[in-house]
Amino acid sequence: xxxxxxxxxxxxxxxxxxxxxxAEYLSKVKKIPTLGxxxxxxxxxxxxxxxxxxxxxxxxxxxxxxxxxxxxxxxxHIDWDGRSSISEIFYGQGVVPYPTYLQHLDLAPGHAEKLLxxxxxxxxxxxxxxxxxxxxxxxxxxxxxxxxxxxxxTAPSKGPLTVSVMKAATHIVIPSVMEEQPVQGIYGMLxxxxxxxxxxxxxxxxxxxGILPNMFKQTRLHKDIxxxxxxxxxxxxxxxPVSLSQRIVFAEIDAEEANPxxxxxxxxxxxxxxxxxxxxAYITERIFS
Ligand SMILES: Nc1ncnc2c1ncn2[C@@H]1O[C@H](COP(=O)(O)OP(=O)(O)OP(=O)(O)O)[C@@H](O)[C@H]1O
Ligand SMILES: [Mg+2]
Numbered sequence: 001x002x003x004x005x006x007x008x009x010x011x012x013x014x015x016x017x018x019x020x021x022x023a024e025y026l027s028k029v030k031k032i033p034t035l036g037x038x039x040x041x042x043x044x045x046x047x048x049x050x051x052x053x054x055x056x057x058x059x060x061x062x063x064x065x066x067x068x069x070x071x072x073x074x075x076x077h078i079d080w081d082g083r084s085s086i087s088e089i090f091y092g093q094g095v096v097p098y099p100t101y102l103q104h105l106d107l108a109p110g111h112a113e114k115l116l117x118x119x120x121x122x123x124x125x126x127x128x129x130x131x132x133x134x135x136x137x138x139x140x141x142x143x144x145x146x147x148x149x150x151x152x153x154t155a156p157s158k159g160p161l162t163v164s165v166m167k168a169a170t171h172i173v174i175p176s177v178m179e180e181q182p183v184q185g186i187y188g189m190l191x192x193x194x195x196x197x198x199x200x201x202x203x204x205x206x207x208x209x210g211i212l213p214n215m216f217k218q219t220r221l222h223k224d225i226x227x228x229x230x231x232x233x234x235x236x237x238x239x240x241p242v243s244l245s246q247r248i249v250f251a252e253i254d255a256e257e258a259n260p261x262x263x264x265x266x267x268x269x270x271x272x273x274x275x276x277x278x279x280x281a282y283i284t285e286r287i288f289s
Contacts, residue, residue, distance in 0.1 A: 002287050003138055003150040004209075005169040007192075010185030011156035014175040014214035016044045017250055018279075019153035024262045025280035026149045027105035035097055035147040037086050038110035039134070039161050041119065045153035046085075046109035048254070049100040061112025067096055087114035089133040101261065106147070119161045130160045134168040149287075158188055166196040166206065171287050174238075175212045178222040183229070186211055190238070209286050211235070212279065213243035242279045247272045 004022060006015040019036065027034040038045040043062040046052050052062040063083060070082035084096040086108040097106035118130050137143065138150060154165050166172070174189045176182045196206050211229065216222055229235050244250065249272040253263055260266065266273040 001138070001144050001148055001150065002171060003152065003169045004171045004173065004283070004287060005152040005154055005165045006173050006175055007154050007162060007165065007189050008174050008176055008182065008185040009156055009158045009162065009188050010176070010182040013156075013177050013182045013185065014212075014244065015156070016040070016048075016153050017254070018173065018175050018212065018214070018244075019045050019151050020048055020253075021263060021276050022280055022283065023105055023151040024102065024264055025277070026151065026284065027102050028262060028264050029277070029280070030284065031104055032149050033147050034105050034149045034151060035143070036100075036105060036107045037134075037150060037152045038108070039086060039115065039152055039165055040110055040155040041112045041115040041161075042155070043110040043112055044254075046107065047256075049102075049105075049107050050098055050109055052109065055111075055113055058113040061116070063111045063113070064098070064109040067098060069096065083111075085109050085111035085114060086134075086137075087111045087118060089137045090114065090118045090130060095137060115155075115161060118164075119155065119157065119159045121160055127160055131164050131167055134164040138168050156185075158192060163192070163196075166192055169206060170204075171207045171209050173209045173212050173240075173283060175214045175244075177215045178213055178225040178229075180225070183225060186229075186235075190235075207286075208238060209283055210238045210240040212240050215246040216243045217246045240282070242282045244275055244279055247275070250276075 006018045023034055023036040026032045043052055051065050053065055055061045055063040064085050066082040067084055086095055088095045095108050097108045100107050121127050121130050152165050155161050174186055176186050193208050200206055229239050263273050263276045
């Protein structure tokens with residue numbers, strides 16, 4: 001089972017957009033049984049596939065809806081409130097992924113308050129526990145039997161949640177806008193990747209697919225920053241030969257009422273679809289080859 005995560009501690013660089021593209025490419029185009037995981041308390045990835053609800057206990061945050069398999073009269077469900085998020089891994093509860101409108105894509109959604117609680121953990125012995133939970137969950141026989149690919153969307157942070165993802169992933173991609181602040185995020189992520197690589201067993205490496213330029217515009221600024229990365233001897237080998245341009249349709253398909261819902265529903269001649277397909281095919285080839 002391949003576990004791919006999009007990471008960058010800077011916000012708004014395209015982690016969620018890329019997670020969505022990748023999850024839809026693998027499940028819809030390649031028909032690979034895929035599990036999407038939303039590890040960001042903002043729950044943007046979850047909101048793409050589920051009608052997330054406002055959490056009455058923490059009204060600024062979202063929680064998953066009642067699971068379609070939940071039945072109040074089922075004696076097996078007596079200890080279940082009917083909602084399930086990936087954050088149950090921190091509370092010793094089972095995670096019950098939700099089906100999505102795509103046949104081969106399930107989703108383990110986020111839960112704002114519970115993920116924030118895990119992110120806020122600081123005591124070293126508890127942090128250690130948090131770090132291992134996602135890897136343990138993905139190593140379970142049930143998950144490995146059900147899915148061949150897992151796509152994880154992450155929070156814009158370098159905290160316990162992102163570290164857990166680094167420990168659980170087989171592959172990471174660092175999306176970045178070619179601007180000063182987001183590029184700083186690349187260095188932070190490379191550092192985390194190296195730390196994790198050193199700590200890993202040799203037979204379980206964490207592979208860095210590379211840095212994916214996103215929202216790329218043919219402006220002086222973007223071209224100069226990309227060139228700078230491509231000419232930096234320590235970085236150049238990680239800059240991917242594919243990129244996503246700034247295209248309104250990538251933002252439009254985020255909307256709740258978007259129709260079509262997936263970029264892969266557009267016609268073959270649509271430039272944004274072609275670009276998304278090129279990027280996803282490249283990443284898929286690197287992961288599965
Ligand atoms: N290539 C693109 N072209 C146009 N708009 C884009 C593109 N990629 C992402 N966007 C838009 O930019 C915004 C930020 O993208 P996204 O939410 O994917 O970033 P993020 O890294 O997940 O942010 P956060 O760190 O807050 O989770 C969104 O509104 C998204 O629709
Ligand atoms: Mg996001």
